[in-house]
Amino acid sequence: MGENFEAKRLPRNRHSDLFHSECPGRIVFDHITGRWAPLVLVKLAEGPLRFYELRDQIGRISEKVLSEKLRLLARDGLIERTVEPATPPRVSYALTDMGYSVAKPLRRLMRWVADHGDAVLAAQARHDDQN
Amino acid sequence: MGENFEAKRLPRNRHSDLFHSECPGRIVFDHITGRWAPLVLVKLAEGPLRFYELRDQIGRISEKVLSEKLRLLARDGLIERTVEPATPPRVSYALTDMGYSVAKPLRRLMRWVADHGDAVLAAQARHDDQN
DNA sequence: CAGTATCCCGGTCGATACTG
DNA sequence: CAGTATCGACCGGGATACTG
Numbered sequence: 001m002g003e004n005f006e007a008k009r010l011p012r013n014r015h016s017d018l019f020h021s022e023c024p025g026r027i028v029f030d031h032i033t034g035r036w037a038p039l040v041l042v043k044l045a046e047g048p049l050r051f052y053e054l055r056d057q058i059g060r061i062s063e064k065v066l067s068e069k070l071r072l073l074a075r076d077g078l079i080e081r082t083v084e085p086a087t088p089p090r091v092s093y094a095l096t097d098m099g100y101s102v103a104k105p106l107r108r109l110m111r112w113v114a115d116h117g118d119a120v121l122a123a124q125a126r127h128d129d130q131n
Numbered sequence: 132m133g134e135n136f137e138a139k140r141l142p143r144n145r146h147s148d149l150f151h152s153e154c155p156g157r158i159v160f161d162h163i164t165g166r167w168a169p170l171v172l173v174k175l176a177e178g179p180l181r182f183y184e185l186r187d188q189i190g191r192i193s194e195k196v197l198s199e200k201l202r203l204l205a206r207d208g209l210i211e212r213t214v215e216p217a218t219p220p221r222v223s224y225a226l227t228d229m230g231y232s233v234a235k236p237l238r239r240l241m242r243w244v245a246d247h248g249d250a251v252l253a254a255q256a257r258h259d260d261q262n
Numbered sequence: 263c264a265g266t267a268t269c270c271c272g273g274t275c276g277a278t279a280c281t282g
Numbered sequence: 283c284a285g286t287a288t289c290g291a292c293c294g295g296g297a298t299a300c301t302g
Contacts (some may be wrong), residue, residue, distance in 0.1 A: 028247075032243075034166070049266070053174025059253075064267090074258070076255060088264075109236040116233070117155065123207055196276075214277060219283045
């Protein structure tokens with residue numbers, strides 16, 4: 001049973017060291033994982049959106065939380081807020097180059113969920129039936 | 132300013148629809164993102180570990196939370212708990228095939244942080260100086 | 263429309279102590 | 283070693299109301 005561990009072990013990732021304990025990388029990592037940021041980033045990867053468009057597309061996110069996350073991501077240099085002068089003013093959010101680059105791995109992750117989500121749900125059901 | 136949006140817009144991702152509102156995919160997504168699960172998964176991708184090895188390598192995670200996450204991930208069919216009879220019994224955790232497959236996109240994400248983390252920190256500093 | 267302000271609840275997290 | 287039990291603190295997040 002221990003042998004096939006070897007077979008499927010990935011080469012040690014030197015980057016994982018950066019995540020030990022109180023490393024600043026953890027802070028960044030927490031920002032782009034977390035519950036809402038990935039959704040925002042992935043949605044914006046398809047094109048810029050206005051505040052309420054974003055809210056509606058994500059669904060079930062309160063305006064307060066959305067605006068908080070938007071501010072955080074702007075601070076991180078991942079998204080950009082643009083005001084077009086008009087009445088009422090149109091505000092839209094778009095990814096920066098850096099935001100665009102992080103959206104790619106996030107989309108892969110989302111793709112994984114799309115491909116394996118049912119298998120996970122099935123595993124949960126199997127596990128729960130065990131009891 | 133609107134034009135280059137087109138240039139860097141990714142093709143619409145049909146999988147992102149799976150995340151609208153109360154979709155079960157969101158539940159799965161929440162399990163593999165979140166604060167701790169990605170760290171656990173990535174660490175185990177380098178090979179099976181025992182409980183305290185895992186705790187020490189992750190750092191700053193309480194035993195309670197670690198054991199909770201471990202149970203959740205086992206329920207999701209991503210990790211496997213193995214007891215070797217001995218005194219004291221040795222318990223180790225390893226990724227399943229499915230866990231191994233999700234670890235790959237997670238490692239890419241971590242790699243992104245390793246590569247761009249400093250730029251994010253710099254952006255934060257720039258933003259904060261603005262005030 | 264595009265948010266901010268306020269209040270408050272629930273769950274998550276961590277610390278500590280304990281068991282087999 | 284490998285956890286579980288208990289407890290309290292904290293804060294993310296929702297509801298609502300409000301501003302420009």
